[in-house]
Amino acid sequence: MIEFVDVYKSFGRHPVLAGFNLRIERGETFAIIGRSGCGKSVTLKHMVGLLKPDRGKVVVDGAEVSTLEGAALERVRRKFGFLFQGGALLNSLSVEENLGLPLREHHLADEAEVTKRVTETLELLELRQLEKVMPADLSGGMRKRVALGRAIITRPEIILYDEPTTGLDPIMANVINDLIIRLKERFKITSVVVTHDMKSTFKVADRIALLYQGKIIRTGTSNEFQTSTDPYLLQFIKGTTEGPFQDEDELKLKSTLSTPGGRAGTIKSNK
């Protein structure tokens, strides 16, 4: 339902995505992992048309997002909820106003229904009595949960999570992980999680992809990643400095990472 076909994207002379191919199926929780600055957030932003590829296409449910503008793009965006890394709550609005914003702006509910949905969402997120609080007065974990509430309140089909557990303590990170799982089970939402938190990844993801040098180099299930002996995966999961990942400044672009046709290799099971 979300597909990247041979996508290239550069910022100035710095290539971020280079022959990027990916397919995410409806209903799954898909994690994209990779080193800091490798293009994970850029990938998410392409899905909602915040960025346009230099080459290639991004398709969501048959609509080529990469070429859409105006009302057509807005129709695709309404399928999505987006949890930004810092939450991106509007600081001039209270918690209640932030949560109710998409409902009010698009007249999706009357005031009574908005109040009811806000209360229910705060209950789901285990945040009670916070309606009138301003975002600046919330802790980091609370801000993330309110932002998640804003992302889900319109009952989207797809939720994008940009580093949902970064900056949180282990307990709060697990609260977010549990919320991601609960949302999938309760609302059958497709989730795309961008992260380098491997513990969270293995807990929430059905499938995982490793992004490196602008393309997906490995995909597989959570179990396959955990039991793999692939040197790239081993180095990334264990966080060791020795291994095939090298400093980008020293690296030459090699074609040995890609299989013919530019498609990622799949993980072989160790069974």
Next chain:
Amino acid sequence: MTALFAGLGYNLILLAETVRVISHLPRRWAAFIQQIETSAFGGFPVAMIVAIFSGMVLALQSGLALRNYRQEASIGGLVAATMCREMGPVMTGYILAGLIGSTMAAELGTMKVSEEIDALKVMSINPVSYLVLPRVVAMAIVGPLLTIYTDIVGIFGGGVVGKTVLNVDFSLYFRNAMNILDLKDIYSGLFKAVIFGITIALVGCSQGLRAENGAAGVGRATMQSVVTSFIAILIFDYLLTLFFYH
């Protein structure tokens, strides 16, 4: 030069988009009223001080020169016409650019670098409708309102100097002001104030919406909005003066 034309192009596109969504104003009423309050109440105290002293200096300088020709009684008309045509709208413009335009740039710039603008877009909320429109319309109204206030205070300040330094009675001063002042002096000045207000809001918003690289970028956007607004006021002032009086 490329950056200059790129900036000009961005501002023109932003203006076009703001005009396109003008029908959304009733939906943005609360934000619009809040912007009026912020701009007006923020500008009034500074405008009063700037206006009164500007009127006093204008009356003093011109009065002392006119005294050589025993024409100091004419300062009423001179101060009134100068304030209404030029000094009122231009000074008000500078005050609003420094106080309010910079605030707009900082506020929207902070929203940009913390991804709040992206969040609006993903929620299919047009940032121009939600953020820019109420600010532009508010400044189009506050500009001339504050200018009227500045004109009155400046003319009054000139009258105080006329009485205390130049021995020109208040009644003579204001009678001379009313005789000389033309309707055109007033409406040309207020029209300038509307244009300046719209420009300041557009420049502030456009700088903020293009801010990058965290706090440093927001600081740059804030500074750039003031500089660009000042230059734009000077250019528009000349062009509008040419239009009305040539």
